[in-house]
Amino acid sequence: MKELDITQAKARTLSKKICKDFDIPECxxxxxxxxxxxxxxxxxxxxxxxxxxxMIEKNWSxxxxxxxxxxxxxxQAELYSKEEDEExxxxxxxxxxxxxxxxxxxxxxxxxxxxxxxxxTKFTIGRRK
Numbered sequence: 695m696k697e698l699d700i701t702q703a704k705a706r707t708l709s710k711k712i713c714k715d716f717d718i719p720e721c722x723x724x725x726x727x728x729x730x731x732x733x734x735x736x737x738x739x740x741x742x743x744x745x746x747x748x749m750i751e752k753n754w755s756x757x758x759x760x761x762x763x764x765x766x767x768x769x770q771a772e773l774y775s776k777e778e779d780e781e782x783x784x785x786x787x788x789x790x791x792x793x794x795x796x797x798x799x800x801x802x803x804x805x806x807x808x809x810x811x812x813x814x815t816k817f818t819i820g821r822r823k
Contacts, residue, residue, distance in 0.1 A: 697805075698756040698813075701725075705750065705761045712765050712799065718772040720745065721765065725752035735760045737767035746771065762800060763814050766792040 700708070702725040713720045719740060728734070728751045740746040748764040750757055766789060774788035783789075797810035 698758045700758045700761065702750075702752075705757065708758075708761060709748070709765060711803070712796075713768070715799065715803075716769055716773070716795070718769065721768045722747040723750065723761065723764075724748070725750045725757065727752055735764050737764045737771070739771045758804075759813050762796050762810075763793075766796045766814065769795060 702723065705723045705725070709721050709723050721737075722745050724747070726749055728749065733751070734754060735748060735750045738744075738747045738749075746768055748761070748768070750760050750764070754760060767784070769792035770788045774791055793814050794811070797814060800808075800810045
């Protein structure tokens with residue numbers, strides 16, 4: 695679906711809006727060529743000297759979904775994850791909470807006819823262009 699592909703500029707605009715709406719620090723986004731067939735994108739949490747960031751495979755067919763999925767990790771890190779909660783996994787309970795909030799946000803701000811819960815799962819991420 696072409697509607698699920700976006701440019702890097704659009705991803706950055708989307709990130710700014712989501713971060714503002716969720717009242718969390720901005721997350722920077724880059725579209726790059728990832729030379730690893732098992733990696734489509736990743737989220738880097740903020741540190742004392744660096745902002746949170748997301749890297750997205752630039753040759754992917756559904757970059758909007760990758761962007762929203764990784765922004766769910768940012769929400770997870772900023773709003774739900776606690777250092778003492780070592781049992782949670784990157785796609786565990788707190789990620790599910792964050793993903794649900796992103797899905798609700800996307801329904802209200804992008805398209806209310808799509809099943810965002812399903813789109814944000816790893817099975818519907820898309821394919822290389």
